[in-house]
Amino acid sequence: MKNERKRTFLLITIPILALFVCFNTIPLIRGVIYSFTNFKGFGKYDWVGLRNYIDLFSDARVGKSYLFTIKLAVVTTIVVNVLSLILAIGLNSKIRAKGFFRGAYFLPNILGSLVVGYIFNYFFTYILPALADMMGISSLSTSILSNPSKAWIGVMIVCAWQAVAMNTIIYISGLQTVPEDVYEAGGLDGATGWKRFRYLTFPLIIPFFSINMVLCVKNFLMVFDQIMALTKGGPAQSTESISYLIYNNGMSGGQFGFQSANAVVFFIVIVVISVAQMKFSGSKEEQL
Amino acid sequence: MKHTSTVGKSNRVALCLLILGLSTIVFPLYMTVVIAFKQPSEMTTSISGILSLPKTWSLDNFREAMEVTDFWHSLKNSLVISVITVGLSILIHSLMGYALGRNKAHSKFYNFVYLFIVSGMFVPFAILMMPLAKQTAELGLANWAGVIILYVVFYMPMNIMLYSGYLVNIPMALEEAAKVDGASTWTTYWKVIFPIMSPMHATVAVITALAVWNDVMTPLIIMAGSGENTLPLAQLNFQSQFGTNYNLAFASYLLSLIPILIFYIICQRQILNGVTNGAVK
Amino acid sequence: MKGNRLKCLGLALGCMVTALPLQGCGASSDKIEIEIVQYKPEAANYFKTVEDEFNAAHDTIHLTISSPNDAMTILKTRFIREDYPDIIGIGGDINYSYFVDAEILADISDYEGLQDINQGYLDIAESLELIPTDGTYIVPYVANAAGILYNKDLFAEHGWQIPETWSELTQLCEEIEAEGILPFYFGFKDTWTCLAPWNAMAVELSPADTAKQVNRGQTTFTQEYRQLAEKYLALLPYGPDDPFAYGYNDACTAFARGESAMYPIGSYATPQILSVNPDLHIDSFVMPASDEREGRTLNSGIDLGFCVTAECENKEAAYEVLDFLLSYENIQKYIDDQNAIPCKKGDFRLASMLDGMLTFIEEGNMTDYQDHYYPSEMSADALLQTFLLEKDVDAFLAAFDANWQRYNRDIIRMVQDYEQSLQ
Numbered sequence: 003m004k005n006e007r008k009r010t011f012l013l014i015t016i017p018i019l020a021l022f023v024c025f026n027t028i029p030l031i032r033g034v035i036y037s038f039t040n041f042k043g044f045g046k047y048d049w050v051g052l053r054n055y056i057d058l059f060s061d062a063r064v065g066k067s068y069l070f071t072i073k074l075a076v077v078t079t080i081v082v083n084v085l086s087l088i089l090a091i092g093l094n095s096k097i098r099a100k101g102f103f104r105g106a107y108f109l110p111n112i113l114g115s116l117v118v119g120y121i122f123n124y125f126f127t128y129i130l131p132a133l134a135d136m137m138g139i140s141s142l143s144t145s146i147l148s149n150p151s152k153a154w155i156g157v158m159i160v161c162a163w164q165a166v167a168m169n170t171i172i173y174i175s176g177l178q179t180v181p182e183d184v185y186e187a188g189g190l191d192g193a194t195g196w197k198r199f200r201y202l203t204f205p206l207i208i209p210f211f212s213i214n215m216v217l218c219v220k221n222f223l224m225v226f227d228q229i230m231a232l233t234k235g236g237p238a239q240s241t242e243s244i245s246y247l248i249y250n251n252g253m254s255g256g257q258f259g260f261q262s263a264n265a266v267v268f269f270i271v272i273v274v275i276s277v278a279q280m281k282f283s284g285s286k287e288e289q290l
Numbered sequence: 291m292k293h294t295s296t297v298g299k300s301n302r303v304a305l306c307l308l309i310l311g312l313s314t315i316v317f318p319l320y321m322t323v324v325i326a327f328k329q330p331s332e333m334t335t336s337i338s339g340i341l342s343l344p345k346t347w348s349l350d351n352f353r354e355a356m357e358v359t360d361f362w363h364s365l366k367n368s369l370v371i372s373v374i375t376v377g378l379s380i381l382i383h384s385l386m387g388y389a390l391g392r393n394k395a396h397s398k399f400y401n402f403v404y405l406f407i408v409s410g411m412f413v414p415f416a417i418l419m420m421p422l423a424k425q426t427a428e429l430g431l432a433n434w435a436g437v438i439i440l441y442v443v444f445y446m447p448m449n450i451m452l453y454s455g456y457l458v459n460i461p462m463a464l465e466e467a468a469k470v471d472g473a474s475t476w477t478t479y480w481k482v483i484f485p486i487m488s489p490m491h492a493t494v495a496v497i498t499a500l501a502v503w504n505d506v507m508t509p510l511i512i513m514a515g516s517g518e519n520t521l522p523l524a525q526l527n528f529q530s531q532f533g534t535n536y537n538l539a540f541a542s543y544l545l546s547l548i549p550i551l552i553f554y555i556i557c558q559r560q561i562l563n564g565v566t567n568g569a570v571k
Numbered sequence: 572m573k574g575n576r577l578k579c580l581g582l583a584l585g586c587m588v589t590a591l592p593l594q595g596c597g598a599s600s601d602k603i604e605i606e607i608v609q610y611k612p613e614a615a616n617y618f619k620t621v622e623d624e625f626n627a628a629h630d631t632i633h634l635t636i637s638s639p640n641d642a643m644t645i646l647k648t649r650f651i652r653e654d655y656p657d658i659i660g661i662g663g664d665i666n667y668s669y670f671v672d673a674e675i676l677a678d679i680s681d682y683e684g685l686q687d688i689n690q691g692y693l694d695i696a697e698s699l700e701l702i703p704t705d706g707t708y709i710v711p712y713v714a715n716a717a718g719i720l721y722n723k724d725l726f727a728e729h730g731w732q733i734p735e736t737w738s739e740l741t742q743l744c745e746e747i748e749a750e751g752i753l754p755f756y757f758g759f760k761d762t763w764t765c766l767a768p769w770n771a772m773a774v775e776l777s778p779a780d781t782a783k784q785v786n787r788g789q790t791t792f793t794q795e796y797r798q799l800a801e802k803y804l805a806l807l808p809y810g811p812d813d814p815f816a817y818g819y820n821d822a823c824t825a826f827a828r829g830e831s832a833m834y835p836i837g838s839y840a841t842p843q844i845l846s847v848n849p850d851l852h853i854d855s856f857v858m859p860a861s862d863e864r865e866g867r868t869l870n871s872g873i874d875l876g877f878c879v880t881a882e883c884e885n886k887e888a889a890y891e892v893l894d895f896l897l898s899y900e901n902i903q904k905y906i907d908d909q910n911a912i913p914c915k916k917g918d919f920r921l922a923s924m925l926d927g928m929l930t931f932i933e934e935g936n937m938t939d940y941q942d943h944y945y946p947s948e949m950s951a952d953a954l955l956q957t958f959l960l961e962k963d964v965d966a967f968l969a970a971f972d973a974n975w976q977r978y979n980r981d982i983i984r985m986v987q988d989y990e991q992s993l994q
Contacts, residue, residue: 019403091304092307093308097304106312108561114522114547116506116525117543121321121322124540125318163315227522245414248417248419249507
C-alpha cells in the first residue's frame with residue numbers, strides 16, 4: 003500500500019517537474035549562456051565572455067533604466083501603501099454601502115494595464131493641460147509625458163491607480179485581524195485617533211505591511227505594460243524600465259546577447275531585494 | 291455617549307472622503323465612454339467640450355473598431371487561452387500541490403522539489419522571454435498552445451504554494467479512511483481531496499484568470515506577427531493605426547474592457563474573496 | 572459521481588484543445604504559398620488590392636501580403652523564431668545591411684527584373700552592405716525624397732520665395748514669423764522624426780560615406796557633424812514651443828490644418844497629411860543646408876525594396892510575384908497612392924508635390940540617408956531627441972562618437988579585417 007502511494011506521488015511529480023524544468027529552468031540557463039555572446043537573435047554569433055557584463059556597468063542607458071525603475075518602484079510603493087492604508091481604514095469603518103465601495107475601488111485593478119495606460123496617455127496629453135489652462139496652473143499646461151524629468155510621475159500615477167486596490171484589500175484583511183478588545187483596552191488607557199493608530203493598529207498589521215511592500219516593489223520593478231502604453235520609454239529615454247529595455251533592445255534591437263546579460267543582472271537584483279525584504283520584515287513582526 | 295457621537299461624525303467624514311476618492315476612479319472611465327461615442331468633430335480642447343456628453347449615441351465607432359482590430363477573433367483567442375489555462379492550472383497545480391504538500395515534511399526529495407519550484411517565483415519574465423521566444427519556436431509551440439503551456443508553468447510556483455498551504459488544513463484522516471475503503475491514492479485525490487479544495491480552486495481560478503486575461507508580454511513574445519492576437523495584443527498592434535482618430539481608439543479600448551467588466555460585475559464577490567485569500571496567503 | 576463530472580470536464584477540455592487546430596485546416600491547397608511581409612502600414616490598402624488582383628489572375632500561386640505596424644520588430648521576432656516569410660519588403664537601411672550580413676537573404680542576381688532598375692539605386696543597395704558581398708539581395712522598388720514640405724497656398728498668398736541657400740532659409744523663416752505664422756512644425760515626441768531634418772541637411776554638410784570613414788578610423792563624427800548639429804539647433808526657435816509634446820501624427824495634422832507654413836519631413840508623410848485635409852496643396856523643395864547653391868543634393872534613398880529570404884522554398888514563384896509587383900501599372904498605382912519615386916526605369920507620372928524636386932530627380936542628383944548606416948541599437952534618434960532637448964552640441968557629438976564605437980565594435984572589426992585582407 004505504501005509503495006503504491008509512493009509510486010503514485012512519483013508519477014505525479016516527475017512529469018510536472020519535467021514540464022517546469024523544460025519551460026522555466028532551461029530557458030533560464032539558456033538565457034545565461036546567451037548573455038556571454040553577441041547574438042543578434044538570428045544569424046551567426048560569437049562567444050564574447052564577460053564583455054557584455056562589463057559593458058552593462060558602463061552603459062549609461064542601462065544605468066538610467068535601473069535608476070528610473072528603482073525610483074519608480076520605491077516612490078510608487080510608498081504612495082500606494084499610504085493611500086491603501088488610509089483607504090482600508092475608511093473601508094473598514096462603520097459606513098453604509100461598504101460592499102459597494104469595496105467593489106468600486108477594486109475596479110481599476112482588474113482592467114488591463116495596457117488599455118488603462120492608453121486612456122491615461124490621452125488624459126495626460128490633452129485633458130490635463132486643458133484643465134490646467136483653465137485653472138491657470140502653468141506648470142501643468144504642457145503634457146507631463148513630454149517632459150523627461152516629469153514623465154515618470156505620469157507612469158507612477160497610472161501604476162498607483164491600479165495597484166491601490168490590491169493593497170487595500172490586504173490591509174482590510176489585516177485590520178480585520180485586530181480584535182475589538184485591543185481597541186477597547188487602548189481606549190480605556192486614553193488612546194484615540196493618531197495615537198491609537200500608531201501604537202495599537204500599526205504594530206499589529208506589520209505582517210500585512212511587509213507582504214504589501216514585497217509585492218509592490220517586485221511588481222513595480224517589472225513594470226512593462228504601462229511603459230508600452232504611456233511613453234514607449236521616452237521622452238529622451240527617461241522612462242525606460244528594465245523589462246522594457248530588455249524587450250525592446252533584445253527582441254528588435256539586435257542586442258539579444260547583451261540584453262540577456264542585463265536580464266541576468268535584473269534577476270539577481272530581484273532575488274536580493276525579495277530575500278532582503280522578507281528577512282527584514284520577518285524580524286519586525288509582533289505576535290498578538 | 292461621547293464614544294458613539296465621535297464615531298458617527300468620523301464615519302460621515304470617511305463617507306464623504308470615500309465618495310470624493312471614487313471620482314478619481316469614475317472620471318477616467320467616464321471619459322473613456324464619452325470619447326468612444328463622440329465623433330472627431332466634437333473633440334475640442336476646451337473644458338466644456340471635454341466634459342460634454344456626445345451628441346448622438348451611435349455605435350458606428352464600435353462597429354469600425356471591431357472591424358479594424360478583428361475584435362471577435364482576438365476575443366475568441368483570449369477566451370480560449372484563459373479558460374484552458376485556468377482549467378489546466380486547477381488540475382495540474384492542485385495535483386502537484388497535493389503531492390508536494392503531503393511529502394515535503396518527511397522527504398528531502400520532495401522538499402527540494404517544492405523549494406525548487408517555489409523559488410521560480412523570483413524569476414522575472416524578463417530573463418525568460420528571449421530564450422523562450424527561441425525555444426517555443428524550436429518546439430513548434432510559437433502559438434496559443436505555447437502561450438498556455440508557458441502560463442501553466444509560470445504560475446505554478448505561486449499556485450503550488452497556495453495549494454500546499456491549504457492542504458495543511460485537510461486532515462490525513464480523510465485519506466486514511468478512503469484507503470481503508472480500498473481506494474488508490476489517485477482515486478482518493480480526485481474523489482476526496484480535490485472537492486474539498488474548492489475554495490482554493492476558486493481563488494486560483496480568479497487570480498490566474500485575471501492575470502492571464504490582461505497579460506501582454508507573453509503573447510507579445512510568442513504570438514506577435516503570427517496573425518493571431520489576444521485582446522491586449524490586438525490593442526497594441528492597432529494602436530498606431532488609429533492615428534489621431536481618438537474616438538475610434540477609445541471605442542476599441544472600451545470594447546476590450548467590456549468582457550472583464552461583465553465578468554467582474556457578475557462575479558464580484560468571488561473575485562474579491564479570491565484575491566484576498568491569494569494575497570494574504 | 573464526482574469522478575464522472577471530472578471526466579466530463581477533462582473530455583470537454585480535450586475536445587476544445589483538439590478542435591481548435593482543426594479549424595485552421597480548411598485551406599489545404601495544391602497552390603504554392605508565397606508570403607510577403609512589408610513594413611509600410613500606410614500602403615496596406617494598395618498591397619491588399621495587389622494581393623487580390625494577383626490571386627485572381629494566378630492559379631498556381633497564392634499570395635498573402637501583410638503590412639503590420641512595427642513590421643521590423645515583428646520580422647526580427649519572427650527571425651528569432653526562425654519563421655521566415657518568403658519575401659520581405661523593407662527599406663534600404665541598416666536592417667538590410669544586418670540581414671545581408673546574417674546571410675538570411677537569398678542572392679537574386681539571376682532575377683531578370685533587376686535590369687529594369689535604375690543603376691543609381693542598385694548602387695545605393697551595394698553601398699549598404701557592411702562589407703562588399705557578392706550578389707544582389709534586394710530589388711529596389713520605390714524611393715522617397717526628404718526635403719521640406721510647404722503649404723503652397725500660404726506661400727502664394729504671402730509671396731514667399733523658395734530658399735536655395737541656408738541664409739535664404741533662415742531669412743524666409745524670419746519673414747514667416749513676422750507675419751505671425753509658425754514656420755515649422757515638428758513631431759519630436761516620436762523620436763524618429765528628429766532624424767528627418769538631420770538627414771536632409773547631412774547630405775550637404777557631411778560626406779556621403781561618413782559612417783564608413785569612421786569605421787575605417789579615418790575621421791570622427793565630432794569632426795563631420797559639428798556644423799550639422801549647430802544648424803539643426805538654429806531651426807528650433809522657428810518651430811512650436813514644445814515640439815516634444817507632439818508626435819508624427821499630431822504634426823501631420825497640424826501642418827494639414829495650416830498651423831505651420833513648412834514641415835521638414837519626407838514625401839512619405841503626404842498620404843497621412845492629405846488624409847486629414849485632402850484640399851491642401853503641398854509641394855516640396857530640397858532643404859538647403861549650405862550657402863552653396865550649386866552644392867545642393869536631394870536626400871533620397873530606397874524607401875521600399877523586396878528581398879527574397881534564403882528559406883524561401885520556391886524561388887521561381889517568388890520571382891513571378893516580383894514581376895507582378897514591378898509591372899508598370901502597379902508601380903504607377905503605388906506612386907499615385909504614396910507619392911513616391913519609382914526605382915524602375917521608365918516614364919512615370921510623379922505626384923505634384925514632388926514638383927519642386929523634379930530637376931534633382933531627373934538629374935539623378937541624390938544622396939542616401941546618413942541614418943541608413945546607424946545601428947538601430949544606438950538609437951540615434953533618441954540621442955538626437957536628447958540633444959534637441961538639452962541643446963549641448965559638444966556633449967551630443969561626444970556621445971555620438973562614444974556610442975558609435977561601442978555599438979559598432981563588431982562591425983568595425985569586420986571592416987578592418989576586410990580592409991587588411993585586401994592588402
